[in-house]
Amino acid sequence: MSTAVTGDLADVLSRYEVVLGLEVHVELGTRTKMFCSCPTTFGAEPNTQICPVCLGMPGALPVVNAVGVESAIKIGLALGCDIAQWCRFARKNYFYPDMPKNFQTSQYDEPICFDGAIDVDVDGRPVTVAIERAHMEEDTGKSLHVGGATGRIHGATHSLLDFNRAGIPLVEIVTKPIVGAGADAPAVARAYVGAIRDIVRALGVSDARMDQGSIRADVNVSLMPVGATEFGTRTETKNVNSLRSVERTVRFEMLRQAEILDGGGAIHQETRHFNEATGETMGGRVKETATDYRYFPEPDLVPLAPEREWVDKLRAELPELPAAKRARLRSEWGLSELDMQAIDNAGAFDLISATVAAGASPESARKWWLGELSRYANEHDAELAELTATPAHVAELQSLVDGGRLTDKLARTVLSGVLAGEGTPAEVMAARNLEVVNDTGALTAAVDEAIAANPDVAAKVRDGKVAAAGVLVGAVMKATRGQADAKSVRELIIARLTAE
Amino acid sequence: MSELTGRTAEELGAAIAAGETSAVEVTRAYLERIDAVDPTVHAFLHVAAEPAVAQAAEVDRRIAAGEKLGPLAGVPIAVKDIVVTKDMPTTAASKILENWLPPYDATLVRKLREAGLVVLGKTNLDEFAMGSSTEYSAYGPTRNPWDTSRIPGGSGGGSAAAVAAREAPLAIGTDTGGSIRQPGAVTGTVGAKPTYGGVSRYGLIAFSSSLDQAGPVTRTVTDAALLHEVIGGHDRCDSTSIDAPVPPVVEAARRGLTGDLTGVKVGVVREFAAAQGAEPGVVAAFEAGVQTLTKLGAEVVEVSCPHFEYALPAYYLIAPSECSSNLARFDGVRYGLRVGDDGSRALEEVMSLTRDRGFGPEVKRRVILGTYALSAGYYDAFYGQAQKVRTLVTRDFTAAFEQVDVLAAPTTPFVAFPFGSRTADPTQMYLADLYTIPSNLYGGPAISVPCGLSEGLPVGLQIMAPTMADDRMYRVAAALESTQSPRLADQTPEVTA
Numbered sequence: 003m004s005t006a007v008t009g010d011l012a013d014v015l016s017r018y019e020v021v022l023g024l025e026v027h028v029e030l031g032t033r034t035k036m037f038c039s040c041p042t043t044f045g046a047e048p049n050t051q052i053c054p055v056c057l058g059m060p061g062a063l064p065v066v067n068a069v070g071v072e073s074a075i076k077i078g079l080a081l082g083c084d085i086a087q088w089c090r091f092a093r094k095n096y097f098y099p100d101m102p103k104n105f106q107t108s109q110y111d112e113p114i115c116f117d118g119a120i121d122v123d124v125d126g127r128p129v130t131v132a133i134e135r136a137h138m139e140e141d142t143g144k145s146l147h148v149g150g151a152t153g154r155i156h157g158a159t160h161s162l163l164d165f166n167r168a169g170i171p172l173v174e175i176v177t178k179p180i181v182g183a184g185a186d187a188p189a190v191a192r193a194y195v196g197a198i199r200d201i202v203r204a205l206g207v208s209d210a211r212m213d214q215g216s217i218r219a220d221v222n223v224s225l226m227p228v229g230a231t232e233f234g235t236r237t238e239t240k241n242v243n244s245l246r247s248v249e250r251t252v253r254f255e256m257l258r259q260a261e262i263l264d265g266g267g268a269i270h271q272e273t274r275h276f277n278e279a280t281g282e283t284m285g286g287r288v289k290e291t292a293t294d295y296r297y298f299p300e301p302d303l304v305p306l307a308p309e310r311e312w313v314d315k316l317r318a319e320l321p322e323l324p325a326a327k328r329a330r331l332r333s334e335w336g337l338s339e340l341d342m343q344a345i346d347n348a349g350a351f352d353l354i355s356a357t358v359a360a361g362a363s364p365e366s367a368r369k370w371w372l373g374e375l376s377r378y379a380n381e382h383d384a385e386l387a388e389l390t391a392t393p394a395h396v397a398e399l400q401s402l403v404d405g406g407r408l409t410d411k412l413a414r415t416v417l418s419g420v421l422a423g424e425g426t427p428a429e430v431m432a433a434r435n436l437e438v439v440n441d442t443g444a445l446t447a448a449v450d451e452a453i454a455a456n457p458d459v460a461a462k463v464r465d466g467k468v469a470a471a472g473v474l475v476g477a478v479m480k481a482t483r484g485q486a487d488a489k490s491v492r493e494l495i496i497a498r499l500t501a502e
Numbered sequence: 503m504s505e506l507t508g509r510t511a512e513e514l515g516a517a518i519a520a521g522e523t524s525a526v527e528v529t530r531a532y533l534e535r536i537d538a539v540d541p542t543v544h545a546f547l548h549v550a551a552e553p554a555v556a557q558a559a560e561v562d563r564r565i566a567a568g569e570k571l572g573p574l575a576g577v578p579i580a581v582k583d584i585v586v587t588k589d590m591p592t593t594a595a596s597k598i599l600e601n602w603l604p605p606y607d608a609t610l611v612r613k614l615r616e617a618g619l620v621v622l623g624k625t626n627l628d629e630f631a632m633g634s635s636t637e638y639s640a641y642g643p644t645r646n647p648w649d650t651s652r653i654p655g656g657s658g659g660g661s662a663a664a665v666a667a668r669e670a671p672l673a674i675g676t677d678t679g680g681s682i683r684q685p686g687a688v689t690g691t692v693g694a695k696p697t698y699g700g701v702s703r704y705g706l707i708a709f710s711s712s713l714d715q716a717g718p719v720t721r722t723v724t725d726a727a728l729l730h731e732v733i734g735g736h737d738r739c740d741s742t743s744i745d746a747p748v749p750p751v752v753e754a755a756r757r758g759l760t761g762d763l764t765g766v767k768v769g770v771v772r773e774f775a776a777a778q779g780a781e782p783g784v785v786a787a788f789e790a791g792v793q794t795l796t797k798l799g800a801e802v803v804e805v806s807c808p809h810f811e812y813a814l815p816a817y818y819l820i821a822p823s824e825c826s827s828n829l830a831r832f833d834g835v836r837y838g839l840r841v842g843d844d845g846s847r848a849l850e851e852v853m854s855l856t857r858d859r860g861f862g863p864e865v866k867r868r869v870i871l872g873t874y875a876l877s878a879g880y881y882d883a884f885y886g887q888a889q890k891v892r893t894l895v896t897r898d899f900t901a902a903f904e905q906v907d908v909l910a911a912p913t914t915p916f917v918a919f920p921f922g923s924r925t926a927d928p929t930q931m932y933l934a935d936l937y938t939i940p941s942n943l944y945g946g947p948a949i950s951v952p953c954g955l956s957e958g959l960p961v962g963l964q965i966m967a968p969t970m971a972d973d974r975m976y977r978v979a980a981a982l983e984s985t986q987s988p989r990l991a992d993q994t995p996e997v998t999a
Contacts, residue, residue, distance in 0.1 A: 054604075054605060054606050057836065058831045059586075059604065059605065059606070059837075060586060060592070060594070060599070060602075060604070060707040060708075060831070060832075061585070061586040061592075061604070061606075061608060061704065061705040061706055061707045061708070062606075062704070062705075063703060063704050063708075063739060063740050063741070064741070065738065065739060065740075065741050066741060093827050095826075095827050095830060095876070097830065097833065097850075097853060099833075099835045099849060102831065102836065103830065103831045104830035104831050104833060105827050105830055163835075163836075294877050294878045296826075296827070296873065296876035296877055296878075296881075297876075298823060298824075298827070298876055298881070298885060301710075301711035301712035301742075301824055302703075302708070302711045302741070302742065303741050303742075304741050304742055
C-alpha cells in the first residue's frame with residue numbers, strides 16, 4: 003500500500019500550500035478510570051482492572067471521575083481555552099469489539115474547553131497554534147491479534163481482548179487548521195506535540211509517555227494548490243507515538259500527496275498508519291460509506307456545570323508553564339540560545355532545572371546532562387529521565403569537584419558508579435576510594451620517593467628545566483593511583499626542588 | 503391456597519415480626535402458589551425456590567437474634583427480569599441473554615436483600631421492556647389472571663400478573679412509558695412509578711435511559727409506599743439518581759387511608775378526555791373514581807395540557823433512539839448468545855447473525871427506528887424535534903401543577919385485550935400507553951390504582967404529581983383505595999387454565 007516517494011519539500015511548496023490539523027490524545031494520570039473506580043495501572047495482567055461499568059455490562063452505569071474533569075479543565079486553562087459554563091457528554095455510536103458498550107462516551111458539540119491558542123517554539127521562532135477544543139472521553143480496550151505474521155487482524159487466527167484500558171480517561175486536544183507553515187510544517191507539528199507533552203507534564207495531569215501511548219497524535223495533512231481557497235482532501239495518520247514520527251509523518255504525507263496530485267490523481271480521505279521502520283505512512287481500508295456516529299447527549303450522565311469559583315481557583319493554581327519557565331530561565335541562567343535549543347532537543351530542560359535547584363551552576367548542570375549523561379543514555383537507548391543518576395546526584399557530584407575532592411576525571415568514574423546503581427556520588431567515591439589525595443604526609447612521601455628514584459630528572463629541574471618535572475608528576479600520580487591532583491603535585495615537586 | 507397468600511405485604515411483615523409466622527413459612531406458601539398457578543399464568547421466567555427459602559431462613563435467624571429489620575422483612579418479592587440479580591439468570595426476556603448470570607446485583611436488589619425481603623424469582627416482560635402486552639417475551643406471554651385469554655399488560659405483565667394471581671405479595675417493575683402502571687391497571691393491582699431518579703437505575707438493563715424508572719407493583723397503596731421506601735434513595739453509582747431523602751410516602755399513604763382529601767386540588771386533563779379510542783367502560787369507571795375523590799373533599803378542576811397529544815409520537819422517537827444505542831452492547835462478543843462463530847465468518851457477520859437471531863421483532867423495529875432517527879441528516883427532524891416536544895410537555899406539567907396538586911387521568915384507554923389482537927399493528931399496541939407516557943417525558947411520579955371494573959375486567963385510575971412530590975400522589979391514591987371494600991386486588995378470580 004505504500005508509495006515510493008521522492009522529491010523535496012521546497013519543490014512541493016512551490017506548487018502547494020500545506021494545511022495541518024493535529025488531534026492529540028492525552029491519557030490522564032488519574033488513579034481510577036473515567037466512569038468507574040477501577041485502577042489504571044499500566045502493564046497489569048490483562049482483564050484484571052475491570053468491573054461491570056467499564057465492561058459495559060447490562061445495567062451498569064457510568065459516574066464521572068471528578069479528578070478527570072479537573073485535569074481536563076487544567077489542560078484547557080493551560081491552552082488558553084474558555085471553560086464551558088455547562089457541557090455534556092455524548093455517545094459516539096459505532097461497533098468495535100474492544101469497545102464494551104459499542105459506543106464511546108465522549109463529548110461532541112459541547113466540549114468542556116474550547117477556543118484556545120499556544121505559542122510553540124520552532125527553531126527559536128514562536129509560532130501560534132490555535133486550539134479548537136479539548137474534550138473528555140474514555141479510551142477503548144485493546145485487541146491482540148494472534149496467529150498472523152504481522153500482528154494485524156488480517157491473517158490472524160484469533161483475537162484476544164484486554165479491557166484494562168477501557169474507560170481510562172482521555173482528553174483530546176484538537177487544533178484549528180494550521181495554515182501557512184510551509185516548509186516548517188513538519189517542525190511545527192513536532193514542536194506543537196512536544197509543547198502539549200511538556201504542558202501536560204508540567205500540569206501533572208499525565209505522565210506524558212509517548213512510548214507508552216499516554217500521548218498519541220493523529221496527524222491530518224492536506225495540500226491545496228497555491229492560491230486556492232478551499233482545503234484539499236486530507237488524510238489522517240492515526241496514533242503516531244513519537245515526536246520524530248510526527249515530523250516524519252507530515253513530511254512523508256506532503257511528499258506523497260504532492261506526487262499523487264502532480265500525477266493528476268486524487269487524495270482519498272482515509273486513515274493511515276505510520277510505519278516506524280520504513281518512515282512511510284500506509285493506507286488502511288478505504289471506508290465504503292461515510293461514518294455516522296449518531297451522536298446524542300449521554301442520558302446516563304447529568305450535565306456538567308463547572309462552578310466559576312472552582313475554575314478560577316484552578317486557574318490561580320496553575321504551575322508555571324514550560325514556555326514561560328523557559329523564557330525566564332533562559333535569562334536567569336545566562337545560557338546562549340543555542341545551548342537552550344540543545345537542552346530542549348535533548349529533553350533535558352526539567353532535569354537541568356532540578357539540578358540547578360539542587361545547587362549546581364546552570365553551566366555545570368548543562369555540561370553533565372548534555373555531555374556525559376546524554377552520551378550514556380544514547381549508548382543505552384534510554385531516556386535521560388530514566389537514568390539512575392538524578393539531578394540531586396549531579397549537583398552533589400559537581401559540589402565534590404568544586405570542593406576539590408574529585409578531579410573531573412575522577413568525577414566521571416564516580417558518575418559511572420552512580421549510573422551502575424552503586425549509590426550516591428559520595429558513596430561511590432568512598433566505596434571505590436576515589437577521593438583526591440590531599441593528605442600532605444602521603445603526598446610528600448610519594449614526592450620524596452619519586453625524587454629519590456629519579457635523581458637525573460631531579461637534577462634537571464633543580465637546574466631550572468622545569469618542563470622535566472613531568473616525569474616526576476607521572477611517577478607520583480602512578481603511586482597515588484591517579485587520586486592526586488596533577489597540578490598540585492607539579493607545584494609541590496617544583497617547590498620542593500627549588501627550595502633545596 | 504394458603505391463607506398467607508391472601509394477606510398484604512404489610513400484614514405479612516407484621517405477622518413475621520410478631521412471630522405469628524416465619525419468613526420461611528410465608529416463602530413456602532408463595533412457592534406452593536407459584537407451583538400451582540404459574541404453569542397457567544406464566545408470570546415467572548425463573549423461580550429461585552431454594553435460594554429464597556435459604557434467604558428466608560436467614561431473615562428468621564436475624565429476627566430471632568433480635569436484629570431490628572424493616573416492616574417488610576421476610577416478605578417475598580418478585581423482580582422483573584430486566585433487573586440484574588447476581589445469583590439468578592437475567593434475560594430481559596430476550597434470547598440474546600438466555601442463561602446469562604450477571605456478576606453483580608442491581609442497587610435496588612441489594613437494598614431489598616438488606617431490608618430482609620425474600621426474592622422469589624424473576625418475572626416475565628416484553629423483550630427488553632418493549633411492548634404493552636408481554637406478548638413480545640422471547641419465552642412466551644404471561645396470562646392475565648382475570649381472564650387467561652387476555653394480556654396482562656406490558657411490559658411488566660409478569661410482575662403485575664404475579665401480584666394479581668397471589669404468586670407474590672410484592673413485585674418490582676420498571677416503567678419507561680407506562681410499564682408499571684399500565685399492567686397494574688389491567689390486572690387490578692397498584693403500580694407506582696416514582697420520580698425519575700428516585701430509585702437507582704444501577705442494575706436496570708437500560709431500555710431508554712432518560713425515561714426508565716423502577717417502582718413497586720403491589721396489591722395496596724400502602725404496600726407500594728412501604729416498598730418505595732425500601733428501594734428509594736440516592737445511589738452514588740447512578741449519576742441521575744436524586745441526592746435527596748425519599749419523600750415521606752408511607753406517612754402520606756396512611757394519611758390518605760383516613761379518606762379525607764379536604765384542601766387537595768385535583769386536575770383532570772381536558773385533552774385526555776378528548777382523545778379518541780378510550781372505551782366507554784373505562785371512561786365510566788374513571789369518572790366514578792373522580793366522583794369519589796370529590797366526595798372525599800378534593801376539589802376537581804379541568805386543566806389544559808395542550809402538548810400531551812404529541813407525547814406519544816415524541817416518546818416513539820426518544821425511546822427507540824436511546825434503545826438503539828443501549829442495545830448495541832449485545833453483539834455476541836463478551837456474553838450471551840453468539841451465532842455463526844465457526845471460524846469461517848468475519849466479525850461483522852457474527853455480530854449481525856447474533857443480533858438477528860437474538861432480538862425479537864419489536865426490539866428490531868425500535869432499534870432500526872432509533873438508528874434512523876439519530877442518523878445524520880435526520881437528527882434535527884426527529885430526535886431533536888422530539889426533545890423539543892418533551893420540553894413542551896414538561897412545561898404543560900409545570901403550568902398544571904401551578905393550578906392543582908395532582909393530575910388524575912385514566913391509566914389506560916382500554917381494558918386487557920385478547921392475545922394477538924394488537925400485535926399485527928404496532929401503532930394500535932402503542933396506544934395502550936397513551937395516558938402514561940407524558941409523565942415519563944416529564945419525570946414526575948405517577949401511580950395507577952384500581953378504580954372499578956369494565957366488562958368484568960379491572961380499570962385503573964392514574965394520579966400524577968410534581969417531581970419529588972411522590973408523597974402527595976400516595977395520599978390521593980390511598981384515599982381512593984380506602985373507599986373500596988373489598989379492594990379490587992382482593993377480588994382476583996381463581997385462576998383457571
